[in-house]
Amino acid sequence: MTEFEFEYLRTFLKQRSGLALTAEKRYLVESRLTPVCRRFGLAALGDLIGALKLGQDSAIERAVVEAMTTNETFFFRDRIPFDLFRDTILPEALARNASKRRLRIWCAAASTGQEPYSLAMLLQEAAPRLAGWQVEIVATDLSTEVIEKAKLGLYSHFEVQRGLPVQWLIKYFTQIGEQWQIAQSLRSMVDYRQLNLLHSFASLGQFDVIYCRNVLIYFDAPTKSDVLARLAAQLAPGGALLLGAAETVIGLTDRLSPNPKHRGLYGHAEPVGRASEMAAPLRVAAGV
Template identity: 75%
Template sequence: MTESEFEFLRGYLKQRSGLALTPEKRYLIESRLTPVCRRFGIATLTELVGALRLARTSTIEKAVVEAMTTNETFFFRDRVPFDLFRDVLLPQAIAARTATRRLRIWCAAASTGQEPYSLAMLLNEAAPLLAGWRVELIGTDLSTEVLEKARLGLYNQFEVQRGLPVQLMLKYFEQVGEQWRISASLRQMVDFRPLNLLDRFDQLGTFDIVYCRNVLIYFDAPTKADVLGRIAAQLAPDGAVLLGAAETVIGITDALSPDPRHRGLYRHGAAKAAAPAAPAAAPAPLSLPRFAVR
């Protein structure tokens, strides 16, 4: 692969997925796109670049973008964002939305489904408090391949052992041969949809809680600002956004501001970083079980 071909691929991937590859990531392109070449009977990366320049085969174009997408995820990843959901965000939402009894949650980089399914388990644990509520949990991802796995809800032994408390595995999964399938009731709780964060997503509507974790790290600053600004536009005035541990809005956008009381939690910039005050009739913290995360 020549330098000009590498630069073409860098620009191609940034335009279509937001992925900002630095020059030292050349090895990553070679390692991930060589299998794509084999899959389509293409002899070299040079030939692959030629096919992309001609833009004649959308199947190859889609395979290239999806091959470069990082899909590292596991159940209850980093734990803190899920503790925040259980102990802070869900009690606040129940208190603030007693009139509408509606809650909308978006996982903006759902990958193979472990993040939205982790939230679905917590929601199910709180089911008595949400009786009569309409709860929508939407998971989106650029890759249709990983979304298909997410819809199936089928995971191997290694995947269910990464972060998933044994109590929840026994409660919500059934063994199928050497794999584990999440229960049908939880699969039905999550609406998985393909979505490129570079595209418009206002058609998704307004959300109360947005998880956009560990995806912005692959974008450059202008792309991060654009995506965060459009997420803020889809956020309820008292809503919340959770980013990955290595991600922040500071120095990138004023559309969102850090919640001073909770690391990794962000509110509307107009709120001047103040978390919404609990209503007078706010319930006590939810009495939900605590689980040891492995």
């Protein structure tokens, strides 16, 4: 693969998926796209890039994007965002939405489903508090391949060992040969859809909780700013946005602000005028 071909691929991936591929990741291109060459009967990466330039085979284009997209995930990944959902976000959302009794959650970049299913299990555990509520989990991903896997809810022994409490494996999964399948009742709680975060997602509507974790790290700053601004528009008043541990809104958007008590948790930024009004009485009280 020549330098010119690599630059073309970088531009293609940036436009199609937002992936900002740096020069030092050239080794990753070769390891992930060589199997794509074999699948489509192409002799070398140069032939694959030539096919992309022709723009006549959407299957090849989709395969390249999906091969280069990282789909690393596991149940209750990093744990804290899920403890936070159970102990803080869910109780606050139930109190806030008590009159309409509706809760909407969006897992963006849901990969093979472990994140939305982790939330589904937490909601199932909280079922008595949700009696009579309309609860919706929307899970999206760029890759149609991982979405199909997520819909099946079938996981290897290795996958269910990563982060899943053994008691919940027994409670919510059935062993099928060498794999484990999550219960149909939990699968039916999640609405999987293919979605590119670079495109409009306004049609999804607003959500009380949005998980968009460990995907912004692959974007450059302008793309991050654009996605965050549009996420803010989909976040209901008082809603919660959760990002990955290495992600932030600081310096990227003024529409969202970090929660001072919980790392990785964000909400709508307080308007400057409103913040000043709220701060003034506090200053007076402090001076008394």
